[in-house]
Amino acid sequence: MLNFLIKTVANAAALAAAVWLLDDITLTGSSTGGKALTLLLVALIFGVVNIVVKPVVRLLSLPLFVLTLGLFTLVVNALMLMLTSWLAGLVDLPFHVAGFWTAVLGGLIVSVVSWAVNLALPDRS
Template sequence: MTSILIKFIANAAALAVAVWLLDDITLGDDGASTGSQAATLAVVALIFGLVNVIVKPILTFFALPLLFLTLGLFALVINALMLMLTSWIAGDAFHVDGFLTAVLGGLIVGIVSWGVSAALDRD
């Protein structure tokens, strides 16, 4: 149970950092209150987590030849696609503008979520 909570917090923090660093990734309305943006971020982190649990393993399985061929660098493309799928599902609440932005966002989300998970998961 705590593992799921840690992953949720890590995803939310990573998405917040990606929104903060990249202008082409937006979260809700610009004029929204902090509480509204936090609630939107929580919903988007939940959607992102579900996409990563359900869709990402299937896509990774079918992309195994490309992952081997590129020595794992194709994982950046897979992460970008997961971010774009989250953007599509979330609608106006979360928007990623362009594939290159999604690649950079996926890289940021991957690094930050790894760091937050490593910091919080101290067994």
């Protein structure tokens, strides 16, 4: 359970970096606390999407991973970020990713920042 919470906070930090760096990934809110709560909720959605949907997509697109030597991962990460944005919209969270190429850059930023944060934090399995 603690490991899940640590990964959720790492995802929230990575999503915050993407929101900060890219103008087309938006997070609106009236207060800093509201934005932080929204980021944590979006990180939970992102975590669930990565646990449930991403393995299925990776399995179905395995030939593309092999053909592109793993670069198709960028497309899969972008699709997961766009799905997260869509699901956040369904539950009225003010988080939006505008466009596929923004999602590709956002997915790259989220991956790098999440990797760095998880590297810095202890792994508790």
